[in-house]
Amino acid sequence: MLKAIILIGGPEKGTRFRPLSLDTPKPLFPIAGKPVIQHHIEACVRIKELKEILILGFYPASQMQQFVSNMQNLYDVNIRYLQEFTSLGTAGGMYHFRDQIRSGNPSAFFVLNGDVCADFPLQQLYDFHVSKGEKALVSIMGTEATRQQAVHYGCLVLGKDEEVTHYVEKPRTYVSTLINCGVYVCSMELFARMGNVFHSKQMDYNTLNNGNGKDLGHIQLEQEILTPLAGTGLMYALPVSNWWSQIKTAGSAIYANRHYLALYKNTHPERLANAGLKAAEDSNGSLVCNIIPDVHIHPTASVHPTATLGPNVSVGPGVVIAAGVRIRESIILENAVIKDHTLVLHSIVGRSSQIGMWARVEGTPSDPDPNKPFAKMENPPLFNNDGRLNPSITILGYSVSVPSEMVLLNSIVLPHKELSRSFKNEIIL
Numbered sequence: 001m002l003k004a005i006i007l008i009g010g011p012e013k014g015t016r017f018r019p020l021s022l023d024t025p026k027p028l029f030p031i032a033g034k035p036v037i038q039h040h041i042e043a044c045v046r047i048k049e050l051k052e053i054l055i056l057g058f059y060p061a062s063q064m065q066q067f068v069s070n071m072q073n074l075y076d077v078n079i080r081y082l083q084e085f086t087s088l089g090t091a092g093g094m095y096h097f098r099d100q101i102r103s104g105n106p107s108a109f110f111v112l113n114g115d116v117c118a119d120f121p122l123q124q125l126y127d128f129h130v131s132k133g134e135k136a137l138v139s140i141m142g143t144e145a146t147r148q149q150a151v152h153y154g155c156l157v158l159g160k161d162e163e164v165t166h167y168v169e170k171p172r173t174y175v176s177t178l179i180n181c182g183v184y185v186c187s188m189e190l191f192a193r194m195g196n197v198f199h200s201k202q203m204d205y206n207t208l209n210n211g212n213g214k215d216l217g218h219i220q221l222e223q224e225i226l227t228p229l230a231g232t233g234l235m236y237a238l239p240v241s242n243w244w245s246q247i248k249t250a251g252s253a254i255y256a257n258r259h260y261l262a263l264y265k266n267t268h269p270e271r272l273a274n275a276g277l278k279a280a281e282d283s284n285g286s287l288v289c290n291i292i293p294d295v296h297i298h299p300t301a302s303v304h305p306t307a308t309l310g311p312n313v314s315v316g317p318g319v320v321i322a323a324g325v326r327i328r329e330s331i332i333l334e335n336a337v338i339k340d341h342t343l344v345l346h347s348i349v350g351r352s353s354q355i356g357m358w359a360r361v362e363g364t365p366s367d368p369d370p371n372k373p374f375a376k377m378e379n380p381p382l383f384n385n386d387g388r389l390n391p392s393i394t395i396l397g398y399s400v401s402v403p404s405e406m407v408l409l410n411s412i413v414l415p416h417k418e419l420s421r422s423f424k425n426e427i428i429l
């Protein structure tokens with residue numbers, strides 16, 4: 001029997017995802033029509049020996065309850081949320097809840113960072129872990145990055161038989177281009193390692209009074225467990241070339257949306273709106289708009305037959321899209337209304353936002369550089385060195401209203417704003 005842990009952090013994390021994380025925890029933000037971590041759950045439930053998924057974080061349980069019960073109803077495995085009383089780091093929570101993870105006697109468990117997206121080759125990673133025999137405590141999914149970007153990740157050096165001989169988290173200088181994807185298979189014996197770190201910290205507390213403001217149970221998997229395991233013959237990495245990215249900034253949501261929609265072609269074709277001519281009839285006999293694949297439209301959304309959507313558009317529940325609207329490379333969240341002949345490009349339109357007629361809402365994509373092999377998203381800071389906003393996708397927070405005929409370019413609008421003019425390269429607070 002196997003289990004999986006999904007690490008989701010808490011409200012203080014995900015700051016670069018604002019303002020979208022102001023009303024929805026980042027792990028529940030819908031990408032390709034499904035909350036970020038539902039994609040993790042779907043990857044886990046494909047493993048037939050997997051019987052339980054534990055979501056670990058320090059969000060209040062009340063924010064996760066509805067999602068967890070929805071997931072429990074949808075999938076045939078046990079799914080629970082375990083709330084850390086404070087941030088315990090990427091391994092402290094697992095150690096704290098070790099009895100719950102061990103119960104039922106699983107032979108191993110997956111660990112998935114909640115802020116990555118991928119087509120998670122979990123079976124391949126598990127088979128790899130098993131092939132390394134009893135000695136393997138951890139197997140890491142690895143991927144290639146560029147030389148410049150690799151230093152922003154955990155860097156892996158491999159020796160014979162894919163053994164990790166060296167692991168440095170966010171090194172100051174170049175170590176290797178093989179990076180840690182935040183997806184692991186761990187053996188149960190790993191808890192003994194976590195225990196050693198935990199107990200040595202208790203000793204420190206008695207003598208040094210733990211000065212870093214973190215709880216004593218705070219353990220970082222990468223620095224405190226993986227780095228010392230490198231070179232001991234107990235840790236391995238499987239380099240894969242599957243699609244993988246982190247979800248840090250809102251711009252990365254548009255990028256992830258495109259890839260998850262593309263994956264639906266194989267995994268869930270029923271979630272994609274059919275490419276077709278204007279006013280073609282879909283299988284329910286209702287009118288569909290002009291679709292340029294890939295597009296996901298929630299069944300409760302209403303899209304006028306003369307609107308044109310795609311490529312890479314997700315439309316949430318209750319959304320209303322009027323005549324002649326054109327949308328591409330964008331996510332339109334629940335109950336938003338887009339009036340006639342408006343154009344939306346490279347943008348995220350927040351829940352219950354309204355855009356008037358003949359408006360233009362446009363952002364700048366922040367995709368990885370297509371000319372550099374293995375390039376990842378840059379995730380630039382909001383402002384450049386001159387204090388100007390870096391070009392980014394345009395984001396409308398919750399319940400924003402944009403009047404007719406306005407132009408909104410590369411701007412971020414905080415929730416509940418009623419705009420009265422056009423904006424370019426601004427944050428509207």
Ligand code: GTP
Binds near residue numbers: 007010056058093
């Ligand atoms: P940054 O570049 O600083 O964001 O770091 P990172 O990419 O290395 O990510 P980080 O180590 O902060 O987090 C990795 C994953 O663990 C993410 O999915 C986080 O949501 C999650 N995480 C981080 N801290 C905690 C924690 O205290 N508890 C739990 N349960 N999860 C955490």
